Amino acid sequence: MDRLNKILKKQITATFIAIFFGFLVATVILAVAGYNPFEAFAVLFKGIFSRPKYMANVIIKATPIILTGVSVAFAFKVGLFNIGAEGQFIIGTVAAAMAGILLDLPAVLQFPLLILIGMAAGALYGAIIGFLKAKYGIHEVITGIMLNWIAFYFCNYIVNTHTFHQDNSTGSKNIREAGFDIIYNWKKSAGGKSFLKENPTLMEIIGKTDLNIGIIFAIAAAIIITIVLNKTTKGFQLRAVGFNKDAAEFAGINIKKNMIHAMLIAGALSGLAGALMVTGISHKLSTLGTFENYGFNGLSISLIATNSPIGCIFAGLLFAGLLYGGGSIQSEIGAPSEIINIMIGTIVFFVALSRFIPVLVDKYGRRGGKHVK
Amino acid sequence: MRLTLVSCVTVFLAKSCFILYVKQEEERVDQGKDCAVRMKGITKRFGHFTALQEVDLEVQKGTIHAILGENGAGKSTLMNVLYGLYQAEEGSIEVKGKRVNIKNPNVAIGLGIGMVHQHFMLVENFTVAQNIILGQEVTNRFGVISMAKAKEQIEEMVKKYGLHVDPDAKIEEISVGMQQRVEILKALYRGAEILILDEPTAVLTPQEIQELIHIMHNLTKDGKTIIIITHKLKEIKESADICTIIRRGRYIDSVKVSDVTEEELANKMVGHAVKLVIQKEKAEPKEVVFEINDLVVENERKLEAVKKLNLKVRKGEIVGIAGIDGNGQKELIEAITCLTKVKSGSIKMNHEEIQNTSPENVIRNKIATIHEDRQKRGLVLNFTVAENTILETYKKNEFSKKGFLNKEAVLKHTKQLIKEYDVRPEDCENQLVRGLSGGNQQKVIIGREIANEPDLLIAVQPTRGLDVGAIEYVHKMLVRERDKGKAVLLISLELDEVMNVADTIAVIYDGKIVQSFEQGTVDEQTIGLLMAGGNKNGQIK
Numbered sequence A: 001m002d003r004l005n006k007i008l009k010k011q012i013t014a015t016f017i018a019i020f021f022g023f024l025v026a027t028v029i030l031a032v033a034g035y036n037p038f039e040a041f042a043v044l045f046k047g048i049f050s051r052p053k054y055m056a057n058v059i060i061k062a063t064p065i066i067l068t069g070v071s072v073a074f075a076f077k078v079g080l081f082n083i084g085a086e087g088q089f090i091i092g093t094v095a096a097a098m099a100g101i102l103l104d105l106p107a108v109l110q111f112p113l114l115i116l117i118g119m120a121a122g123a124l125y126g127a128i129i130g131f132l133k134a135k136y137g138i139h140e141v142i143t144g145i146m147l148n149w150i151a152f153y154f155c156n157y158i159v160n161t162h163t164f165h166q167d168n169s170t171g172s173k174n175i176r177e178a179g180f181d182i183i184y185n186w187k188k189s190a191g192g193k194s195f196l197k198e199n200p201t202l203m204e205i206i207g208k209t210d211l212n213i214g215i216i217f218a219i220a221a222a223i224i225i226t227i228v229l230n231k232t233t234k235g236f237q238l239r240a241v242g243f244n245k246d247a248a249e250f251a252g253i254n255i256k257k258n259m260i261h262a263m264l265i266a267g268a269l270s271g272l273a274g275a276l277m278v279t280g281i282s283h284k285l286s287t288l289g290t291f292e293n294y295g296f297n298g299l300s301i302s303l304i305a306t307n308s309p310i311g312c313i314f315a316g317l318l319f320a321g322l323l324y325g326g327g328s329i330q331s332e333i334g335a336p337s338e339i340i341n342i343m344i345g346t347i348v349f350f351v352a353l354s355r356f357i358p359v360l361v362d363k364y365g366r367r368g369g370k371h372v373k
Numbered sequence B: 001m002r003l004t005l006v007s008c009v010t011v012f013l014a015k016s017c018f019i020l021y022v023k024q025e026e027e028r029v030d031q032g033k034d035c036a037v038r039m040k041g042i043t044k045r046f047g048h049f050t051a052l053q054e055v056d057l058e059v060q061k062g063t064i065h066a067i068l069g070e071n072g073a074g075k076s077t078l079m080n081v082l083y084g085l086y087q088a089e090e091g092s093i094e095v096k097g098k099r100v101n102i103k104n105p106n107v108a109i110g111l112g113i114g115m116v117h118q119h120f121m122l123v124e125n126f127t128v129a130q131n132i133i134l135g136q137e138v139t140n141r142f143g144v145i146s147m148a149k150a151k152e153q154i155e156e157m158v159k160k161y162g163l164h165v166d167p168d169a170k171i172e173e174i175s176v177g178m179q180q181r182v183e184i185l186k187a188l189y190r191g192a193e194i195l196i197l198d199e200p201t202a203v204l205t206p207q208e209i210q211e212l213i214h215i216m217h218n219l220t221k222d223g224k225t226i227i228i229i230t231h232k233l234k235e236i237k238e239s240a241d242i243c244t245i246i247r248r249g250r251y252i253d254s255v256k257v258s259d260v261t262e263e264e265l266a267n268k269m270v271g272h273a274v275k276l277v278i279q280k281e282k283a284e285p286k287e288v289v290f291e292i293n294d295l296v297v298e299n300e301r302k303l304e305a306v307k308k309l310n311l312k313v314r315k316g317e318i319v320g321i322a323g324i325d326g327n328g329q330k331e332l333i334e335a336i337t338c339l340t341k342v343k344s345g346s347i348k349m350n351h352e353e354i355q356n357t358s359p360e361n362v363i364r365n366k367i368a369t370i371h372e373d374r375q376k377r378g379l380v381l382n383f384t385v386a387e388n389t390i391l392e393t394y395k396k397n398e399f400s401k402k403g404f405l406n407k408e409a410v411l412k413h414t415k416q417l418i419k420e421y422d423v424r425p426e427d428c429e430n431q432l433v434r435g436l437s438g439g440n441q442q443k444v445i446i447g448r449e450i451a452n453e454p455d456l457l458i459a460v461q462p463t464r465g466l467d468v469g470a471i472e473y474v475h476k477m478l479v480r481e482r483d484k485g486k487a488v489l490l491i492s493l494e495l496d497e498v499m500n501v502a503d504t505i506a507v508i509y510d511g512k513i514v515q516s517f518e519q520g521t522v523d524e525q526t527i528g529l530l531m532a533g534g535n536k537n538g539q540i541k
Helices: A002-009 A011-032 A037-049 A052-077 A085-102 A107-136 A140-159 A182-188 A190-198 A200-207 A214-231 A233-243 A245-250 A255-282 A294-304 A309-333 A338-372 B002-033 B075-082 B105-110 B128-133 B147-161 B176-189 B206-221 B233-239 B262-270 B329-336 B359-364 B374-378 B385-389 B407-420 B438-451 B468-483 B495-501 B524-531
Strands: B035-046 B049-060 B064-068 B090-095 B098-100 B113-116 B194-198 B225-230 B242-247 B250-256 B288-298 B304-314 B318-322 B344-349 B367-370 B456-460 B487-492 B504-509 B512-518
Touching (some): A085 A255, A107 A140, A107 A255, A182 A190, A214 A233, A245 A255, A294 A309, A294 A338, B064 B262, B113 B176, B128 B147, B304 B318, B318 B495, B329 B487, B456 B468, B468 B487, B487 B495
Parallel strands (some): B049 B250, B318 B487
Antiparallel strands (some): B035 B049, B035 B090, B288 B304, B288 B344, B504 B512
């Protein structure tokens, strides 16, 4: 009984229960709508796992949202709600694309420079939020949302300026190839082409998809952030400010500086996601009709991962898998792919609810214990 | 003629008989109604903490009844029980002679009880009139709010009680004193007969206080009953009829205010609860390390709370500041720890001016502070014990290198500290400090602050909310630091504590140190009188 209670109290258990409930609700809805839920799930899993190419696509889709997820999770850990991740992501794409079109350097320099510029732009954009909060006490959700829209229209403005606009299109010019992802440039090279021809599996995974090195950045970012938070003095300061800024202030920690630093780091992560999007997948900017939700999805992912940066990797993969595999539900059995959104919504909902599970375990667990006595 | 005379006499007799009868009847009704509120044996617990233990309260109709007690004595809790915000575990409440069960504030309002909280609950960008009628709007027959009618009613109340406010002014544009009147009007508008005012003068200027007292008298003249929660003796003397004193959750006494002096009230409030005698040698003070000169600090309302205060602390002595809450102690501490700006004057530590710098600089200058609010200022509750012990020293080479924390060194240090200061449970270094009891939390703070090896240790209310064993321990630690040759500054609202622990007793009143004594050269009565604003000759200013 005690062991069961302990297991139930673990956050990871709660998350799995939430995922289970997500599937359960989807089952009910599919059944009510007249589809065979098990067939639908079979299709969903086939759409994710049946071919290496599909799995590669899931990873590609997961990369940006893992990073924005880590961005949000990090901000959460220091007591800030980074709803501005969307704007930081957009600014990251815009800065990387502008630099990619304007700069003309060898690939060894161009690619890392674009990544750095995207990160720096996102970092500064995030720092604005931190600065306004530290200096004037404006809530980060307000400034975050406003800055999202500013980034949105700034992107559309840049796309349509003479320097960047591609004639007869709704997007910008492509960035120079020197700025493309390392894997992309390798597979286009003579050596890469011949190597892939000999390895059909790799050909399918790399040659036929946009697979890029972004996922390495994402995983590295999650690990680095975990280390920074738990092992460094900076992380110690940031967490102290996040948990109790009055005590932190009294202990001589500069809370304003730390708020700005926290948003700077969170912004850099979202900006990195944006830069990787440009170098690895889109290679250009498009006129935005609506938000692309890379930042907002980061909020859901952080929630599912209960603000653990490492958890964000898995939550991001789950999220991307459901989204990508969900597409085949519609094409194969005709059920609307919105069912996937319902599932994701349900999972987030139950993860949020799961904070109550330890409380319930305490209440009923103890009651059960008394009976035994 | 005779007939008319006779009839006149009969009529007169009949009339007087009737009047007599009516009067008697009224008296009989009055006896029932005399007691506006009667609370009996009220006990309220929060978890293991007993906030109120069998407290009695009897408030007569048409009087101003003060409830006196130190911060945390339980006076607000008692009133929250009456207003239905808390439910008492034991005890009964009678309102106007009827036994009642006040489940929530709506029930209280229905019984004619109104409460004005210390922090006002007004809609900032609504007008005065809109705030007053909020939730009880006057409407015409189409359900549309009739502001004209509402204003008429408000104006009537304003005139009747002298509560001058402009019904069309917006809350954010009027003074705090005015906002308080709006709160009172709000309660009256809801038909309050019994008005509870929680620390009503805490936020007011002296002039506004006088106006409030005038208003309270107007209200009682009209038959309203007022209960006022306060720890300011002067105002009780000026306004209240009866005063009930509560100390540490227990009922102490109810007195007629005109029969007692402020000094007696102060003694009752501060109490001689547990006589804790501390074993210590006579102090051997050396040179002055800490010096405050002509310090002026403003409070949140830009009023001077510390007024040209002077203080010196020498090595090897404990200076205790005794005083009733609200006489500038809070502002003084915030100024010393650089949480607030100083208006003028200086604070010197080892001959270096530290005022208006940063908390970090204060710590660097070897001042360690045990804050009165340990959960807000002292600890990060969601940090482990180990993390809390390095909250101020994490940057030291001992605990971190090149920005990376040395977890092993931190744990080792914490284990030692846990052992030395007897923090329980024994192996709690990786537990969240939230899970520790209050006394053990305080031990973590004391251990941390003393480990900093300060030249000056400031302890503000260090024994608040602790049990007797823990209190004794804290006092012992303070004396031990003194014996090591450190300077100790103790600021406490409990007179016993200051009298027992301090070598030099300084009395603070109205933002100034009015007088200092060496321990043993003064009795509690004198101190109590000075705390209440009297002078040495026994007169209240």
